[in-house]
Amino acid sequence: MSTATKELTKQEAFLTYLLRLADDRLILGQRNSEWCGHGPQLEEDLAIANISLDLIGHATALYEYAAEVEDEGHDEDHFAYFRDDREFTNLQLCELPKGDFGFTIARQFLFSAFSYFQYERLKEAQDEQFTGMVNKHLKEIKYHLRHSREWVLRLGDGTEESHNRIQESFDELWMYTDELFYMDEVDEWMIKEGLGVDSSEFKDEWKKLVEDTLTEATLTVPDWDQFMMSGSRKGIHTEHLGHMLAQMQFLRRSYPDAEWK
């Protein structure tokens, strides 16, 4: 981990970069998996489980690569099961409780839209192993974006109830969106090395996609200038993350010497 006093190495920066990407996906995938067996319609149960499988799959691949970069003999499970909430660097956006179906969709849309622009640029990274992964995952991200966007339209421009519900979800989620574009010395390193992307480059594109979609869905775009949360990338989280990790990690940590793969 980087500190103000210690110079960040390229290896540390790349590891942190990969973990941030992976943590977002694991935590959101874990949240979405709570829908399995409880979806609003059988067909949609399958769809959310698919998105969840993709996200956890992406996280697994990223953790595997992180373990290689770290080179301390860890495996992917080490990062998922043996770190505490202060070490998780996922966005607060991803850890918030699943809420109703509208909340889940609104969050997925905001996140997938960001991932889409981010991965479109990560394709150009100067690392074949990394871009191999990125290209593969990008195809699935495009589908997540399409699926969640279509649902935003349906809920926004559906019944009065659905309109109000998803509007409320967007209002609630708004203050967690600025963090999507958070950048620090880790990103600077990665951009310099041709491994990372400058998210400020596509902020306007992302905003436009979000605004156009909400407008088409007859929804009101919340105020961009409101107070925005921060701190995720430095391990500052809502209380929800701790409970999620307690549940996710308990078995593995109770019997750390056992084989569970």
Add this chain to the structure above:
Amino acid sequence: MENQEKLDEFQARIDAGEKIEPKDWMPERYRQQLIRMMSQHAHSEIVGMLPEGNWIERAPSLKRKLVLLAKVQDEAGHGLYLYSATETLGIDRSELVDQYLYGNAKYSSIFNYPTMTYADICAIGWLVDGAAIVNQTMLARSSYGPYSRANVRICKEESFHKKQGYEMLAKMASGTPEQQKMAQDAVNRWWWPSLMMFGPHDSDSPNSAELIKWQVKLKTNDELRQHFVDRMVMEAEAIDVTLPDPDLTYNEETGHWDFGEIPWDEFWNVVKGNGIMNRDRMKARRSAHENGEWVREAAVEYARKKKLREEKAS
């Protein structure tokens, strides 16, 4: 009209091994029996998501989490195939769902048992999916075309379900002392319920003879159960777990394994709704359905508005 001639003709088609398709003539009783049996099968797949879904969030490795989530998702798919097949008999899915959420339709009692430890997930994969495969392999040759095809697809997808459970159970059974204890405990609890999955003895199964006559089923409950026991004895031995039945003995004469008396009182008790998890399962399914109503309505309303807009534009 169901005159004898038509019934005979129908029976002759069945006996010749022909498949019956949705628009073909069929006795009303055949249709009703299929609706009952197929929808029960579908409900079971859906309720069956809950006991296993209980461990998705707590799965002990990322690999096992992905495997379990994919498996439970498949069950939703299987429920969907089976509902679709049932709908070819002229009944809407919403009506079928209504019958089990708010009416008397049944689902397999096995899903009213709790999954207390992660080893239960492995035992379910091995025993419960093992039993389901025995049953579904037979149903893949059922006389009703859509039901047979749905089961072909299900069998193809389900082969990994049993394997993943058996593989992990084997790992636990040869793992740390705590894992071994968990694995054996899970087998102890799931063995008898899995035998009950094949239903009552043939002598107590009023529907069996008729279903076999119409080749909806090709084997009796007891035949399938015996087939399952023979196989499981062998598989239990291979991974060093003990099946909790002191009466299990190989019968030289029949070439099969004899087993002890199944606790039928418990079976009927769970069927009547008194299993540990009966009430929770129904509550969970009803609340998913009721909480989803506004979502389903929104999609219908959006489709209506969109159509109107398109009509106006053209």
Add this chain to the structure above:
Amino acid sequence: MSDTNNKDNWPLWEVFTQPKSGKPHEHAGSLHAADEEMALQNARDTYARRNEGVSIWVVESKHITASTPEDMGPFFDPANDKPYRHPQFYSVPRAVKKRS
């Protein structure tokens, strides 16, 4: 309480998937969806979870017209006595046969 509300019922669709490019689309099964786009997405999630296809068609079930069992005779039997429609009806020199 029973769910008698029909405002939340999605119509039934038939799904056809093309297993490989160049192959014909085959009936994969059915599902429920409120409109075309969702039918297509649901078909992808339900019938192509294991890379079963490269292309999907969906059509609302009510738009399919099917022949009835009574049509079976008049529709299909007459072809039985038209062997000239089948390649086996024609003889080809041996040398040519071998090459094809």
